[in-house]
Amino acid sequence: MRQLRDLLQQAQQNGQAIGHFNVSDFVLLKAVFTAARELNVPVVVGLSEGEREFVGTRQIAAFVRNLREQFDFPIFLNADHTHSLAKGIEAAEAGFDSIVFDLSSLPIEENMRQTKQAIEALKAINPSMLVEGEIGDIGSGSEIHDSSPDLSKGLSTPEEAKQFVEATGVDILAPAVGNMHGMLRSMVKGETKKHLDIQRISGIKKAARVFLTLHGASGTDDEDLRKAIGAGINIVHINTELRVAWRRGLETALAKQPDEIVPYKILPSVVNSVRDAVGPRLKLFSGTQLVQKV
């Protein structure tokens, strides 16, 4: 099985990105895995600190490893938004393939200092683990928001990106380029879309020369996502769209079968609801022509 780094490299050469989807239960994991297998594209599942606390850090690692081995399928595991080295070490020891070490709320000098230290500690545990650093402000909470936070001051610049990568040695960088965690109500209804600063992405890519992740991509305009991938985005994070599909799927399933109590009779339609949210995103990230063997 090839490593995540190799698949990112290949995707970059092909002008594609790899989809990253957050999971916090078996239904979401099954849905993401099913969608990726149907399209035969590599996929990353991610769990934030809160999601890991609920599922179990070692338990999800065992589960994903088992899927990868039994089905010989490129599914990878990311420790999303990790705010302390202790939590990072826990994920590295459990065998996660990558980690988002997120100290973006700190002043950049302190962010760089602590991220550099964390990389040394994490690579000592697993040299092939990819470490992602975060700069800029893209808000927090993959939830439905009533109003849009003002993130204009927190946009990343090419200079800052270059400085951060050179000072820390991160494998992957997550900049703020118009993206935002969570979705506005109007985005959930499909009335509005997020838009990205494509020129800023190009500038950051040229300056930073590492893999780039787009966080908070739920609700983003399709064409903007295509252009962002063309400009150098390698990993795209989707969480809120899945959570919306999960909840809607569950409500519909329960309403349709008011007397049903058997989980394995209720939950397959929730899996399908989430799979239907994942599939089109994976297609978009990998380009329509891609149904090739990975």
Ligand SMILES: [Zn+2]
């Ligand atoms: Zn994120």
